[in-house]
Amino acid sequence: MDKNRVCPDCGGALRHDSSSGEIMCTKCGVIIEKDVFDYGQEWREFNWDQAMNRRRSGTPTSFTKSDKGMTTEIGKTSDIYSLSSDQRKQYFIMRKWQRRISTPIERNIKFALTELRRIAAQLNLPQILTEEAARIYRIAAENGLVRGRSMESVVAGSTYIACKKYKIPRTLKEIADVFPLDVKEVGKTYRFVCRQLGIKILPPDPLDYVYRFANELELPAKVQTRAVGIIEGAQKMEITSGKGPTGIAAAALYIASLIEDEKRTQREVADVAGVTEVTIRNRYKELLKKLDLEDKLVNLGLEIDINDDKVTEEE
Known part of the structure; x- marks a missing residue:
C-alpha cells in the first residue's frame, strides 16, 4: 500500500490490516478497500543466481499499460528476417489480427495512456501518481464517461484528481497548458x-x-516559514474560505518576502503562481488588513502602495 494515500473522508492516515486484507482509516475507521491481495514476493534473493532460480513471475502489472502489462505484444523486430517467407507471412498476419481484435474502449485507453505518460513526463509526476491517473481514466472509459468528451480533457481531469489525492501541487492551468x-x-x-x-x-x-x-522564486527557508505562519493564521480566521489556494499562497509569500527583506515583485510572484497581479493585490490587501500586518511592514521602514507593484524604503 502506498504510504502517501490518505482517507478521502477525513484526510487521516491509512493502515493495511494484513490479517483481514483491509485498508482502513486510522482516524475515522472507514474501510477504504477490502480483500486486498499482497503482490509482494515471499522469497529473498541476495545474488543474481538466486534471483534467476527463485523468481517465478514477470514484470508487475501496471495501469499505465493498456493491457496492464499482461499481454504478449507481437511487435517489430529485425529477427523476423531470419525466418522463412511463410513464417514471416504468418508473423505479419498475427500482428495485424492482434491490432484488429481490440475493442474500441481498448484502443481508446491505449491512445489515452500514451498521452498520460507524455504529460506525466512533462510535469515531472511520480510513477505512483501516474498509475492512479491511469486507473481513474480506465474506470471512466469503462463506464462510458469519455463518450461525448475529448479524450484529452478526461486524461487531464484524471491527472488532476490524482494530483489532489496525493497532494502534489499542480494547478488546473498547468495541466491544461x-x-x-x-x-x-x-x-x-x-x-x-x-x-x-x-x-x-x-x-x-x-x-x-x-x-x-518559494523554490521557484529562490526564496530562503525563513521566508517559507513566515509564509506558512501567515497562511495558518488566515485559515484560523477562515479568511481562505472560498478563495483560490494558489492566490493565497502567492500573496502570503509576497508578504513574507517583504517582512524578511527578500523582496520579490508582484509580477514575479504572479508568474510563478499562474495567477494575475490583480489576484495577488486583492489577497495581499485582505491578508494585511485582517491579520494586522500593515503596522509590521511600516515599522520595518517599508512604504507600500497596495495599488502598485512597487515597494520602497522610507527615507
Whole structure:
C-alpha cells in the first residue's frame, strides 16, 4: 500500500490490516478497500543466481499499460528476417489480427495512456501518481464517461484528481497548458468524473503550494516559514474560505518576502503562481488588513502602495 494515500473522508492516515486484507482509516475507521491481495514476493534473493532460480513471475502489472502489462505484444523486430517467407507471412498476419481484435474502449485507453505518460513526463509526476491517473481514466472509459468528451480533457481531469489525492501541487492551468486545453473545459470534466465515480476530494490547501512557489522564486527557508505562519493564521480566521489556494499562497509569500527583506515583485510572484497581479493585490490587501500586518511592514521602514507593484524604503 502506498504510504502517501490518505482517507478521502477525513484526510487521516491509512493502515493495511494484513490479517483481514483491509485498508482502513486510522482516524475515522472507514474501510477504504477490502480483500486486498499482497503482490509482494515471499522469497529473498541476495545474488543474481538466486534471483534467476527463485523468481517465478514477470514484470508487475501496471495501469499505465493498456493491457496492464499482461499481454504478449507481437511487435517489430529485425529477427523476423531470419525466418522463412511463410513464417514471416504468418508473423505479419498475427500482428495485424492482434491490432484488429481490440475493442474500441481498448484502443481508446491505449491512445489515452500514451498521452498520460507524455504529460506525466512533462510535469515531472511520480510513477505512483501516474498509475492512479491511469486507473481513474480506465474506470471512466469503462463506464462510458469519455463518450461525448475529448479524450484529452478526461486524461487531464484524471491527472488532476490524482494530483489532489496525493497532494502534489499542480494547478488546473498547468495541466491544461500541456495539451493545450481550455482550463474551464478541464475543470468541468474533472468535476463530472468526480461526481460520476463518487470520488471525494478534499479542498486544496494553500500550504501545499508554498514550498514549490518559494523554490521557484529562490526564496530562503525563513521566508517559507513566515509564509506558512501567515497562511495558518488566515485559515484560523477562515479568511481562505472560498478563495483560490494558489492566490493565497502567492500573496502570503509576497508578504513574507517583504517582512524578511527578500523582496520579490508582484509580477514575479504572479508568474510563478499562474495567477494575475490583480489576484495577488486583492489577497495581499485582505491578508494585511485582517491579520494586522500593515503596522509590521511600516515599522520595518517599508512604504507600500497596495495599488502598485512597487515597494520602497522610507527615507
